[in-house]
Amino acid sequence: MSLIHFQVLSAALFSIGVYGVLARRSAVMVLLALELMLNAVNVNLIAFAAYGEQVQATGQVIAIFVITVAAAEVGLAMAIILRLFRDRASVDVDEVDLMKW
Amino acid sequence: MSLSLVVFYLLGAVCLGGAVGVVVSRNVVHSALLLLVSLMGVAGLYLLLLAEFLALVQVLIYGGAITIIVLFVIMLTRVQEFRAMKDNPQWPLAVVAALAMFVLLAAAMIKGAPSETTRQSVSFEELGSSLFTQWAVPFEVASLVLLVALIGAIVIAREGGEE
Missing domain, CATH: 1.20.5 (Single alpha-helices involved in coiled-coils or other helix-helix interfaces)
Known part of the structure; x- marks a missing residue:
């Protein structure tokens, strides 16, 4: 087992997330796919931290920051989805075109 | 094949299987629960990478907080509407884009892969x-x-x- 295993796994996870973000129409589903992509990034970061030439905490610390931002993002996005549902009775991302020119 | 490689393939199958389930499932509640499965697989991978603290954080934040928030929002919005919701009609393009992304990333990674095989714990x-x-x-x-x-x-x- 070497670094490349984890790298290819994280690439696969990220690509599945890309598909989810592009293909789903429900805002909740898009958000779930986004979480997958963030996790793929974290796997990559921690794999590089574990297989690095010298022992250093940097990779894990940045992964902690990514998790923090992901938590903040989920909280905000869920608030926006709730508001959207209340105002428009829909969570279809295609129908949210108020700011589209 | 070493034991850690077997564990890696098992966890990888859990992660990727859960992830595929998330993006193809029609039912949004199933999607949210499959996301939990996938993320717990990722926590296992962190253990395999000797990052115990991150595995713990992963279980706490994703298992304890994020999945609950998502389920909460699903229940506060109407579930039956989610069920009827079809995918974007351009989904074949999304498949192509995701596959292209994977091939590009994997090719670049395999080409530039460092040959480190020892893991270090922090x-x-x-x-x-x-x-x-x-x-x-x-x-x-x-x-x-x-x-x-x-x-x-x-x-x-x-x-x-x-x-």
Whole structure:
């Protein structure tokens, strides 16, 4: 087992997330796919931290920051989805075109 | 084949299987629960990478907080509407884009792969001291980000709006 295993796994996870973000129409589903992509990034970061030439905490610390931002993002996005549902009775991302020119 | 490689393939199958389930499932509740499966697989991978603290954080934040919030929102919005919702009609293009992304990433990674095979563990002490010395300012900024997100979420989701 070497670094490349984890790298290819994280690439696969990220690509599945890309598909989810592009293909789903429900805002909740898009958000779930986004979480997958963030996790793929974290796997990559921690794999590089574990297989690095010298022992250093940097990779894990940045992964902690990514998790923090992901938590903040989920909280905000869920608030926006709730508001959207209340105002428009829909969570279809295609129908949210108020700011589209 | 070494034991760790077997464990890696098992965890990888859990991760990728869960992830595929998330993006193809028609039912949004199933999607959210499959996301939990996939993320717990990722926590297992962190253990395999000797990052115990991150595995713990993963279980706590994703298993304990994020999945609950998602399920909460699914239950506050109408579930039957989600069920009827079809995918974007351009989904074949999304498949092509995702496959292209994977091929590109994997090719670049295999081409430039370093041949490291020994894993190193970062101790809790090391991680903590790094977080509170070298990364002290970003750490404080992260707390500010969480606070702003919290206030923003309350303001956005509040009943009533302007007064």
